[in-house]
Structures are given as C-alpha cells and as structure tokens.
Amino acid sequence: MGQDNHIAIIETKTFTDKIYHLPKSMIPDHRYLNEANEAFLRLNRKSFEFLNINGYSQNGDLHIVSHNFVGAIPIRMPGKGKGKPVTDLIVKPRYGNSGKTKDWFEWMAGLAEFTKIKLEPERKEQLELVRSAGTPTPQYLLAAEVIKCFLLVIRKGHWNQFMNQELLADRPVGNVNWNRYAKQTVDPRRRLKFPTRLNLMTQEHDEFQRALQLYKKAKLIIEGRMTPNNIKQQLYSTLLQLDRLLPAATRLTMQMIEPFRVSMQDANEIKNLKTSLNAFMLNQEKQKYAWRIDFSKLFEGYTQRLIGQVAVYSTNNRRIPRTLMPGFRNKVSRLMPLYLEPDIVAEFGGEKIILDSKYKSYFFPRNKESKLDQRQRLRSDIHQIIAYTSLEKAKIAIILAPVEENQIIEEMVKYGDIIVGTLGIPLQYEHAHQYSETIRNYFKKVTNLLA
Template structure:
C-alpha cells in the first residue's frame, strides 16, 4: 500500500464540451479530493437545492464509485455543500451519471499518485496486468484498456441467431450428377470416366448454380461462431455470463456438428449484404482480430501495475546480460499445523540469476524517495518492513555477499546503496534503493542505467 499523504484539493468546476460530455478529470490513487458547487453548476437544479443535487449525484453513482474503491460523501464546508472523494489503491475509469437525467455525463479516471501517464504502458504490459472490467458500466470516452473479447462473442451469438432467421440465400456453384448434358458439363472428366467404364455414358457431371443457405460465406460465419462459442466456454468469462448463455451455446454447438466450417481471417462486408449480415460480419472481424469496440469501466491494483512494470524492464536488462529473470517465484512455507495467520509461501517480485550470482528485487509503489528528508514514523516503519522482507528473500541465497534492490517510483533514475554486515557469519548484503520513472519514453534510459547497476560478477 503506497504511503502517500492525503492531499485535499479544491477543484474548479468542470467544463462541458459541445457534445454535452463533462470532463470530470483525473484523480490520483490514495488521495482525497473535494468537489465544490462549481463542479455541478452546469446542471439546472431549479427548485432543488445544490445539496440535494449532490446527494442524488452520489446516490446514482454509488455502485460506480464502489467499483473503483472510491468513498464519496456529501459534506458541509464553510457553510457550503461539497462532495468529498477518497480514492483507494485502484486505478481505472468509470462513467458518472447526471443527477438530472440519470444518463452518462462523462468519465472519471483514476491514475497514479505522482502524475505519471500510464496510457502507453498498459498496452505494452498487456496480459501480465490483472485488469478487471465491468460490462454493466460503459464508458463515454476512449480508454487504453480494451474490453474482454467475450463481450463481442456474446453479441455475435445473439446476432447470429437473428441472422439465421433471415435465411440468407446465395447462389453457389456446385457439381451435380445428372442424366443429360448441359453447357456446363465437365467433358474432360466425362471422357476419362466413360473410357474406363462405358456404362457411365448416360451420367454427366454438370456445374449448376443453386440458391442455398449453406454457401461459403455462411460457412465462414460458422467458423467465427465456433471461435465465439469456444471463448464463451472459457473460465475467463464470468460465471453469470456463462450461465445466461449456456442454453444458446449448447444448441449452437449441436448445429455446428453437422455444419461445414471455412477458416478465414477476414469477413468482407459487401454493400448488397442484408443489414443483420453486415453487423454480424463486423462483429466477426472484431473477434478474428481479437479486438473490441466496447468501452467498459475497468480497474487494476496500481501497486501490482508498478510491479509488472519493473519486471518488464528488468527482464530486458537481464536477457541482454545472458541471465534469467524469474517473476514471482514461490518459496513454500511448510508447517504441520499452520495457524490462520500463517504464510503458505514467500514471493519476491523478481529474482535475477546468472550462474551462482543472484539478485533479489522487490518493487514498492511507495513515496519513500519523494520524501527523502521526511523523518515521519510511518515512513520508517514501512521501510523497515520492506528491508526485512527483501532480506528474508535473500536468506534462500547461498551467496556470502548477497545482493538485493528495493525499487520505488521517482521522477528520475536514482540509486542509493546500503551495506549490511553480520559479525557472526561474516555474511554481507548490498541493498540498493532504486528510483525509476514510470514513463514509456524513458524505458531505454532506465534499462541502460539498470544494466550498469546489475552486476553478475562474483
């Protein structure tokens, strides 16, 4: 949990764009913010007091605030009503509803505590981040976090059932066995066949145009349907969604058993296609490209995000040095009778290994380097815990001279070294306090500095 002092900020009223969407702005994790009457001035309250407008605003958005771990209450300060917001460890985005219309009026985004921009880093870290989306909350603006693909799969299944009722016919060129020739008879095949079997003289293979629903384009749509059904059966899909679609999935799987599938990487949308088919093809292309057009509320634990960012940077550094970076290795703790408060395992963030030399790394999203000259007891206690933790991880390292690093966020790259000695065992430990910026544009520079710090020589 990051040690960030709560700062109360009185924000100016938000502005409304021409489209009517309100810019609620950004908040920081682990902070306290006050929204005064200026934030709500764009809404016409007429006979309602400003306090009642704020109360309705908080009530309408209570579920959304809870999703991001935000505590929102209406208070009175200086004889005026205000909305007090206290954020948690979650970063993310949620829609906020107008207290007048009850419709989405804009998005609220919660980011890092130090003003870092993470929009470019989220796609870079990809699936290593544990992001949670809520398909019941749709954002108004664009977001760097893509909604899970199962959302598009659900829509594809529903639209497929609608399109199937349309009985989409197309002409298909098929070869039929007939007893009379035509202008499309396969004469070469006829000559070879009758030469070996004269009794086949009255059998002709003719190409015919047939109006059918089992044409090649529908078989491609069936292929995408198979992909969608496979995704919806995944354990990554919420149980409630799987339960809702269980009946449809079962019946469609039976349908696909007797259907021929044509593998494809794209579904061309043509002007002559019926409207349901156009929509179905568009959804199918999203599924084939593993993309989604939905903008859903999302959240992630920001401390974990910083941990994944550090793992990503260190992995590149160690790979160039010929070493191995192991993320979140488990050190099992075995007890015959473990108490409820006992630990099942220890888990450092990263262990770097090359030969017999090992580095233990722990990433902490805390404000220690930003508060270098602060003598507060809270900082001391938190750092003591961090230091004891990384030294405990080092106890599994057979090296006499142990090496470890505690990595914190900071505006620039910085390194401070601590030396610890044991007069009993003559063992020693070098613990480096490292500050790194959270900025994609600075990753190359950060990796260069870390390459100089991480040394695998004995």
C-alpha cells in the same frame, strides 16, 4: 444521460489524494454540506470499489484517493442529481508522461509496446458511463493487437479447417448428387461432370471470414483520425504486408459476430488472435461501460524488461510454494499464502539479487500524510523482500518504485548482513538504455560492498 449535462468530468491520477467540491446545484442544503458529501460517497461506493478508490469527507472537502488502476467510472450526484449518474470520473497514470504527448493512451501504448504487454481493459456492464463521447477508451490499442496477431497467423499459414464445398468433379467422388447428375446428362458435354460435395482443408472457412471482417474494422480504426500518428507509424509496414497477403473481399456480411471459441487444439498464434478478436469485439460493443487497467502490472513488466537488459541471469515471478508439514495441525497454516513470488531473482557479479516492483508513492508524501504514515506503507514491503532473500540465500534486496523525475534515484541501507536498496525508476521508456546503464552501475556498487 444525467440530469445536468454541465457537470464537468472529474479527472485525477493514480496515487493521488484529490480534493473535490460538489457543484452547488448538487447540494440539497448548503447548511449540511457534510451530509451531502456522505450521500455522494454512499451513491458512488460500487464505482469507487471497481477502480480501487477510497473516498472520505473532511472539513467540508471530499477526498478521492486513487491507487493502482487507471480507468473510467460513472459518478452519481445527490440533490438535483437525484442520485443518478450525471458525469464520469477518469483516473490517468501519474508517472511517465512528461507532457510530450497530449494523449495519455498514446503514451501508455508506447510503454506497453516496449514492455511487450497487452493493454486489455476490464469492463463492468453494471456501470454505464455518462460521457461515453468524452471518456477515452483504448479502442485503437485493441485494434493494434488484432493487426499484429493477424500477421503472425497469416505468416504461419496454418489456420485451416475442413469445409464442405459443392463443386463439379471429373469422376464420382464424395457425396454425388445423382438426381442432379441424371438431369444434366441430357447434355452430352456434361456427362463427365459430377455434382458433388467434398470436405476440403482450406483457410477460406467461416471462422476465418469472421476474423477478416473484424480485421478490416480494426484497420479502419488505426487509419482513423482519432489514432495517434506514432501508433499508425508502428503498424504501417504490418498493414502493407497484410494487404498483400489477405483477400480483398470477405464472403460474409453478417452484422453480429459471435465470440471466437479458443480450442486446446489451436496453435498458439491462433489462440492469441482469437483472444485479441474477442477483446476487440467486447470493446466495440461495450465501450460505454466503466473500464479499468491495472497499471501496477504494466510497471512490473517495465522493470522486468529493464533488469533483463542488465542482469546476466534473471527469473521472473518464480513461485516458492507452501508445503504443509505432516504431523502438525494446519488450521492457521492453511490460511497462509499458497506461494511466495518475488518479481525478479537476478544474478549480477556472482551475487543473487532479489528485486520487487512496487507501483506505489514511495518518493513523495500524499496530501497531509505524515512520516509515520509513510513508514507504515514501507514496513510490510521491507519485511517481505527480506523474507525473499532468506529463501533464495541472497544478501541483496532491492525495491523498485516509480518516480516523477527523469533520472533514477538511488538509495541504500543495511539490516544486519542484508543490503536493502531502493531504486526510483522513471517511466520515460524512451530513455530505457540510459536507465539500464545507471542500474548496471548501481548493481556494481552494491556487489562491491559485499566483496
């Protein structure tokens, strides 16, 4: 733990320029506040890099600029903190949670469930959190994933392996223990019982038993008081089915469970279960370490789901590969991207539409940000999406970005014969049907312009 347990946890949100002031006890000399701020930035450089945070000091203020990652990191303090971690910094999602639920992980879990994306945190063991009890970790999210994957495997019923089991056979088969047989033949009733070992195909193998132990830990977490009620309700019927299908007790009682090896021969359901079990184990063992989740990937999946409900045809993340041309030098060309990858190529009303999801703060300026700064942030993205239209022979390009409002924001401009639209997408996934209808009407307006 840190030297001063009274330093509050620092909280901010994605795409936020948070102004922070060092606690008085952490400033060595108040005449040199800027030096203390610079020392703070140096001490936390590695932590900030992990969460993609930029920090700078200006007029005695510390600016903590967050980007696309949510997560938690330890924070070191100068002065009486003696350069050691004394508190944590937590980055939460900026958009979407309209205050209906206090637990932001509960909201993220609902968005991930709608999007069909796993929320698996990436951890860094070199950064140990100070307030592990006060820093939330997505434990129940991983437990929920284990339970869902377990049901799919049990329904398929094909996680079988050969096990060498000892039994009494009515005839001499397998590896008979003749010494033991000779001793028991004293009893005439046991002369037709042959102690042997056979390789049997069964689900009751050691790997399944290890998985079963972790499933029961996951179930306890879901049923615990720290898990939001909507998560419990989502898994209620799944747990009932598993209770009927799974054995009541496990054979193994080992304390340490080794990671599961994912084999190429495993069925897809088993691979997914093993991956979920490994992530769950890692979280249990290492929940005291810094972690992060790239929220931009969640936003990208969310917008793909919305467009998939509107467009007649769409492809997601189709790669357009780079081809080096023979007969020319490739010194610079080899540094170019291996491929270009628009998020979505959709068809609507007989027209191709290129859509690119950008989890960025397009619809509001950051702290003290000028219009010139905003233009610079947009410039490269506009060039990129127009380049995609030429490759796909499309005339419509639309950028999708998050907004804090509850309604979709529609904008549209034209460059030559290319229509470039911007859609501000709210993250209230509960209103996804309404948003899909709005997007459909927007697509009609755009395609009518071409017609």
